[in-house]
Amino acid sequence: MNQSKLLSEIRQQFESQITQVPAILGGNPFWPRGAPARLMPRNEIADEMARSLQGDQWAVYEGGEHAGLREDLAQRFPGRRPILTSSGTVAIELALRAAGVGPGDEVLLAAYDFEANFKNVLAVGAFPVLVDVVPECWTIDPLGLDAADSPRVTALIASHLHGQTPDWLRLRDWCQAREVVLIEDACQSPARYALRELLGAEINGESALENFVGEQPVGEIVAFSFGGSKPISAGRGGALLLSTERQEARLRLYTQRGNEAYPLSELQALVVRPQWKFLAAHDRYRGQQAMTIEMAWDELRGQRHVTSDRHNERSLVSLYKLGLWYEPEFWGGLSRGRLVAAAQAEGLPLAEGYSALHETHSSKRYRCAGDLVHASAAGRNVLQLHHTALSGSEQTTREVVAILLKLKEHADQLQSD
Numbered sequence: 001m002n003q004s005k006l007l008s009e010i011r012q013q014f015e016s017q018i019t020q021v022p023a024i025l026g027g028n029p030f031w032p033r034g035a036p037a038r039l040m041p042r043n044e045i046a047d048e049m050a051r052s053l054q055g056d057q058w059a060v061y062e063g064g065e066h067a068g069l070r071e072d073l074a075q076r077f078p079g080r081r082p083i084l085t086s087s088g089t090v091a092i093e094l095a096l097r098a099a100g101v102g103p104g105d106e107v108l109l110a111a112y113d114f115e116a117n118f119k120n121v122l123a124v125g126a127f128p129v130l131v132d133v134v135p136e137c138w139t140i141d142p143l144g145l146d147a148a149d150s151p152r153v154t155a156l157i158a159s160h161l162h163g164q165t166p167d168w169l170r171l172r173d174w175c176q177a178r179e180v181v182l183i184e185d186a187c188q189s190p191a192r193y194a195l196r197e198l199l200g201a202e203i204n205g206e207s208a209l210e211n212f213v214g215e216q217p218v219g220e221i222v223a224f225s226f227g228g229s230k231p232i233s234a235g236r237g238g239a240l241l242l243s244t245e246r247q248e249a250r251l252r253l254y255t256q257r258g259n260e261a262y263p264l265s266e267l268q269a270l271v272v273r274p275q276w277k278f279l280a281a282h283d284r285y286r287g288q289q290a291m292t293i294e295m296a297w298d299e300l301r302g303q304r305h306v307t308s309d310r311h312n313e314r315s316l317v318s319l320y321k322l323g324l325w326y327e328p329e330f331w332g333g334l335s336r337g338r339l340v341a342a343a344q345a346e347g348l349p350l351a352e353g354y355s356a357l358h359e360t361h362s363s364k365r366y367r368c369a370g371d372l373v374h375a376s377a378a379g380r381n382v383l384q385l386h387h388t389a390l391s392g393s394e395q396t397t398r399e400v401v402a403i404l405l406k407l408k409e410h411a412d413q414l415q416s417d
């Protein structure tokens with residue numbers, strides 16, 4: 001379906017709701033009950049819990065589930081050494097420790113990134129070096145690495161963010177040539193799928209998404225989160241994939257203190273295990289819904305289509321929050337903050353992106369190369385749509401577009417009120 005047809009169809013279908021007064025100005029919310037529930041294998045989890053509660057195995061430090069999850073991960077990621085942790089934030093800190101990063105070392109990361117990654121570098125006594133992101137995108141720019149490099153750089157953290165994935169192969173080559181440890185922050189996207197199929201998907205539409213082939217992560221160390229908002233959730237928790245015995249030994253020394261210092265419980269492991277099995281199916285579904293929303297978004301922002309990926313390889317990952325690039329000029333000058341407030345009042349789980357790290361931390365706390373303009377722009381322009389908005393029926397996805405249409409058509413009123 002081409003863009004204009006999609007938007008005008010949705011416009012027509014939801015005409016009466018779109019023309020209503022926005023909820024933030026006193027009208028009825030479009031989604032009074034909020035977003036749909038997340039995709040989750042509820043029955044499988046309930047069965048596993050019921051089985052586990054018949055005995056006391058769930059109440060021990062390390063029973064079968066902890067070992068079982070590690071085994072699942074070892075199978076899914078051949079050649080890796082899985083470690084379970086208490087959160088994704090801790091997983092990144094432990095990744096740095098496993099890589100041997102400490103005082104006197106520098107760590108490269110994007111100037112637009114999850115705040116805890118910056119703090120984790122400080123936590124291990126190392127110094128963050130901020131690198132700009134790809135223009136009109138929000139992942140680290142491999143072309144910015146040379147200017148930021150120094151003999152003290154020992155690791156690079158790169159994150160899957162808002163459905164975009166960094167140029168892993170370039171990052172890996174750069175790191176390998178310098179013996180810098182590449183840490184892949186996969187907390188938002190525990191899976192990534194093959195490019196070939198994806199390029200096909202963009203050409204042929206939905207049908208090509210059937211060729212959905214999982215790819216192995218590229219980072220020498222990979223971090224996952226099972227935190228309460230993530231595609232795989234145990235409320236809390238995380239995991240790491242290490243590559244070498246040396247990394248494992250370093251981590252053991254730090255985390256094994258007679259007892260495990262950053263544990264994942266049996267119950268957490270138990271609820272996480274079935275979710276990995278359903279991940280690809282859920283990712284495929286969310287990916288399809290995201291395509292509809294992105295298509296509509298491109299038109300909503302005034303037909304000015306920007307290819308957000310400089311390396312021109314749009315890869316598909318687990319969608320945690322779908323990133324949308326917001327430019328107020330296409331919305332009659334409506335500020336991003338006001339748009340977000342209005343969207344939330346409608347029940348849509350839309351939020352502002354992160355703040356650029358160099359704009360929220362003292363310049364004494366980091367080093368950087370260049371002026372980080374694209375990271376600043378990302379800090380101003382990124383919107384993130386939570387995955388629950390992609391997890392309802394196809395009809396619900398059209399409602400997401402209708403809510404955005406409603407807000408756009410009332411932009412003047414929203415702004416002046």
Ligand SMILES: *Cc1c(COP(=O)(O)O)cnc(C)c1O
Nearest residue numbers: 087088089114159187188225227
């Ligand atoms: C959520 C997240 C983390 C941390 O995960 P928690 O389990 O919430 O601590 C790290 N990096 C990124 C990019 C994230 O989105």
